[in-house]
Amino acid sequence: MIVADLVQYVVTGLLLGGVYALMSIGLALIFGVMRVVNFAQGDFMMLGMYLTYWLAIGYGVDPLLGALLTIPPFFVLGLLVHRVLLVHVTGHGDPQREMDAQLILTLGLSLVITNAVTMILSPEPRGIKTAYATQAFAVGPILVNQARSYAFALALLLAVLVYVFLTRTDLGKALRAAADDPEAAGYQAIDVRTMHAVAFGIGIALVAAAGGLLATYHPIEPTVGVNFIVLMFVAVVLGGLGSIPGAFIGGIVIGLVQSLTLLVLPFQLQNVGVFVAFLLVLYLRPQGLFGQRLRTV
């Protein structure tokens, strides 16, 4: 019985973690290439949830499909936000001053988005009702929620696609080169500003899609991003700042820890376990699970 309970919590944690992993990859990609900590990442996730909701309620689009449909418009939105806002605070010299400007910009953007959505769409929570949200696959004594299973599968698929893109295509490799050494990337005819735009576009598209997947089982409200941006930060730091595989593993670990915390602590305290694990990893391995110490040859 105890073992079955444990397995149940592990499975639930893994399923949660897949979606966390997807949203964290977006944040890690943006940080890795642009060195920008995007505090508005949670708000783009929230917007992805609303778009999925709108497609589901207005047009009867299944939220799993809706989540995938958020990708193109949010990629374009990311390009626009980069072009209009971020381009002014990246790559102009003095990194310390730029970091302050980036922080104020993305934090401000987060506040504006949250409050605009609250004004326009009301703070009232909404949900998408699907048949599979309340059903479960029974595997022996273990119950696996269907909505979470589908969300997990799609999150995994998208994460694999991102990985293949980054490791097999010229553009993906150019993005990683720009993350490694922007100056040397410029010498290879890789336009660093374009790489920033692409990284931001993909990062926003991924977190919006993760939001859409989350919307199959999580209530939608204007402030929902705040709860998740914290988890994304922890996942990205756990995995090693800027590391994409690291952020993926970090997301999975957070899902697991969150779920297993419920074995010993009440629901309201489920993030306590996450932060304890976070501090522990930082203490034992400050560069994160997958981070590399700076190398100078």
Next chain:
Amino acid sequence: MSAMLKIAGLGVSYGGLHALADVSLDVADGEFVTIVGPNGAGKTTLLKAISGAVRVESGHIEFRGRDVGALSPARRAALGIAHVPEGRRVFPSLTVLDNLELGSYRAAARPRRAESLEAVLALFPVLRSRAKQLAGSLSGGEQQMLALGRGLMAQPDLLLLDEPSQGLGPRIVEQIFETIAEIRRRRRLTILLVEQRVVEALELADRGYVLETGRVVLAGGRGALLADPRVQGAYLGA
């Protein structure tokens, strides 16, 4: 011979200090020119100004008759300037093969990528055996070969080499210089080489410039510079 690169009255400063002042030089098509001088003379800054990585305060940079002064580094690289930077600057988290492939990222070099790759691997066989390894795990000498190979993958019209001997053991240095000489013999590639090793650099090149505290203090052919009493006194220990 037509001019590949023409620089006139170039000035660069960092925080009010002149790194380069009124530098003029030119490199003809097919020529091998070297810029020598002591540490801090502005040699690296000069190469960075040519490839667009530092902001130029005054002067003109013309590449193949076109003013490139306002173009981004990526645009200049796309036109055919390949910069092999000081300290090698390979992409450490990418494989050796990925590093080389990114060398031919520019549109003009991409169709001939496979052919360039074979040529580069023939020149540096050690890179073939390390192809799947991360570039950050290579030794300093191997990283220098990779940086050179990456530059050649661009099939550039002008190759800028910044201190390829820096921080390497004598045997590797010799090998690197021999390879540069071989590249030169085989391809008649136009090369601008910056070096602190004055003798080796001058012996490889057709012509040279001596840069001191941001100014060109001496210029001339290989023989003339090697024989110049000021060069001998300052750099050759004669």
